[in-house]
Amino acid sequence: MSLRELCFQASLNSLRTGRLATFYIIDTTLNRNGWRVTDEALERALPTLLGKPLGCVPGYGVNHVAEPQIVGHFITAEKPDGYLLATAEITDPTAWEKLQSGEWGPISVVIKAHRVRCSLCGADVTSGPDEHILNGEAHQVVEDFTFERVDFVSNPAYPSARLITLKAAAVPYEETPKAPMDYPWDADEAERRIRIWAGGPDKEHIDWSRYRRAFAWYDASDPENFGSYKLPHHDVIDGRLHVVWRGVVAAMQSLLGARGGVDIPESDRRAVYEHLAGHYREFGREPPEFRASRSIHSGFGVKPEGGGVEEMEELRAEVESLRRRVERVERLLEASQRPKARPNGLDEVRLAMEEARLRLFGYRRDS
Ligand SMILES: [Zn+2]
Ligand SMILES: [Zn+2]
Structure with a gap:
């Protein structure tokens, strides 16, 4: 070298x-x-x-x-x-x-x-x-x-x-107040609150440099678009931005390759990792090891040799966030099947599914 x-x-x-x-x-x-x-x-x-x-x-x-x-x-x-x-x-x-x-x-x-x-x-x-x-x-x-x-x-x-x-592109690490360790994490709900906190909810009134603080990465070439922001893990509690442990875990899992990983450039991964690792330490937890490539990894993001409380916790946080999403999609499906549903109800469900997929997996399906 x-x-x-x-x-x-x-x-x-x-x-x-x-x-x-x-x-x-x-x-x-x-x-x-x-x-x-x-x-x-x-x-x-x-x-x-x-x-x-x-x-x-x-x-x-x-x-x-x-x-x-x-x-x-x-x-x-x-x-x-x-x-x-x-x-x-x-x-x-x-x-x-x-x-x-x-x-x-x-x-x-x-x-x-x-x-x-x-x-x-x-x-x-x-x-x-x-x-x-x-x-x-x-x-x-x-x-x-x-x-x-x-x-x-x-x-x-x-x-x-x-x-x-x-x-x-990577949002710099920032120490914010911590939500209680078991505080529930719902990315969609958190984003809704963050939009309001940042001056929205409508796009025209958002202070994007404020909005950014709730995420770990954004597309710097298109900063005035909600879709450009990835890996949320902060939520607004009593009017203040807090960091949510389960959100941090979900973001880290996504970065390190769980469920196919999040689609961000390889060159930004290290900085995003450092941001999230900072929050792990804030909560008194050891961050998982950094992996530059997500191809090594598959499955649920739990190392077989690891075992123990932390990984159970991570797994639980992940299952919980998945459960919430499934519930939301089911509610939408139900609504769309009611006779009074608007004719484009199914489109809405499809869009919601796509949106959930985008958040979960960090990519859209080509169709
Ligand atoms: Zn000379
Ligand atoms: Zn953060």
């Missing part, structure tokens, strides 16, 4: 926030500070960006900041065509807000140059400029360097160096 892969693995394993920002970092053109890096140097320097900090300099954007502040770390880097694109995980919530609002965008890269030449005569100017550079006839060509850090700035040395995209 190369150094680059190693760094990448290490950072993926510690990925917690799910807040990812991709930047245009640097290219091979002459920058505003009068130097440029060669294509080969950029290629070689690529892996040295992994794990390096993204920060902001004193006083920048946040008045009270008196020393460089680290707001994230780089986890991927690639060089598509003469320029470098890199993704950082943003660990600072304030920085994330500033990126979302567009207040922060331009960045500047800090490098350590190991070999520099004069563009005119080719002299080694690593330890200091020659007369060509000093009198402006030539510029410095960096032939070997490593990345030190990247900072948010007002005036980037490279005009294109700035934020390209943001992506947040």
